[in-house]
Amino acid sequence: MQKWMGNARLICKQFIIPFTIFQGVRTILLPTTFDVLLLTLFIGIGLAIYFDWI
Structure with a gap:
């Protein structure tokens, strides 16, 4: 995985739960x-990040 993709994944991981709750x-x-x-999209992204599907 490229460095910028790893950084984007970490940022998404940090913000996906608050966005989903809101x-x-x-x-x-x-x-x-x-x-x-x-x-539905937020839940899918959250599952993909936390189960390492992406």
Whole structure:
């Protein structure tokens, strides 16, 4: 893995959980199609990072 990709992965790993929690609360309060898709994307990215799929 290139150095910049490793740095990007570490940055994403640091921010994905707060973004996912915020998006989950937002989706519960005001659900739109975009919010649900974005929450699904954040969950997928979070799983991929923490299980080393990427």
